[in-house]
């Protein structure tokens with residue numbers, strides 16, 4: 001088995017009581033079957049507490065019954081977990097142990113990333129100045145192959161190549177990010193066509209790469225196109241249709257919408273941010289790499305290559321809208337904490353609901369690539 005991770009993966013360590021956030025607050029925390037059975041078998045005081053704290057979700061999954069204030073019953077006043085303190089990390093349920101790590105499995109690969117919903121992860125990602133590398137670790141002690149047949153292996157190999165190429169395009173710092181994004185979308189579109197036609201060989205990938213180079217002239221033309229309030233509204237409307245998870249999100253997006261009142265105000269606010277020293281192009285490059293690495297290989301299971309690429313652009317572009325709003329609201333000041341908080345707010349709202357991510361990806365099928373950019 002191969003463990004595939006971004007190069008900053010091992011830098012993460014939960015900062016626990018030093019964290020400004022309580023990451024499990026307000027969430028339905030699933031307890032996997034093995035952990036539930038273990039908790040039920042404990043014949044001691046913490047066992048009694050655990051049994052009293054367990055409830056059931058609508059679909060029958062075991063969960064911790066949250067308190068009225070949305071806190072887990074095992075989160076103490078110092079914002080530390082009593083289960084971990086009293087019984088050690090190995091006693092935590094799967095989700096509590098794994099968070100903020102998320103994985104996709106395909107073929108012989110386990111691909112893992114760290115979620116931007118954790119502020120420590122945001123700190124690591126936005127501190128990265130060099131392009132993010134994807135690293136493979138061989139794990140011969142774990143053997144599996146999830147591919148059902150040779151055709152599926154061929155498809156997986158193709159999609160892995162496409163993922164690598166998409167990351168390479170987005171990290172090509174010889175070009176402005178806007179140009180890279182046009183190339184990125186064109187490449188993904190061509191890759192989707194090749195995939196649909198059942199052409200999975202490396203030669204086809206090389207052909208796709210050649211096609212991407214050809215569109216460079218058009219990309220240069222797009223570079224100078226102004227940001228559009230109409231396109232912001234398209235993005236905003238999609239987000240407005242999502243299930244709301246955080247109260248903070250409602251206030252933020254409504255205030256942002258009011259502030260971006262018309263074309264002129266929107267473009268002035270965006271231009272002011274992009275022209276300032278607070279704007280760092282690399283942050284949006286790192287976000288693009290994050291979103292593509294987190295979601296792209298799910299196309300092994302649903303064949304939706306192009307929409308995954310669009311999701312990466314759409315999400316990064318909306319975070320830019322959020323950042324420009326925050327910069328202007330703060331009197332043209334934008335700190336690293338603002339950067340981390342906006343990405344965290346976005347991630348908690350959108351990424352932590354599978355349904356929301358599905359809505360966003362479905363919407364991408366009806367969204368013109370050019371609307372994503374401006």
Ligand code: SF4
Pocket residue numbers: 013014015016019020021022023024099100117118119120121
């Ligand atoms: S948000 Fe991240 S750093 Fe903070 S408590 Fe949760 S896992 Fe730890």
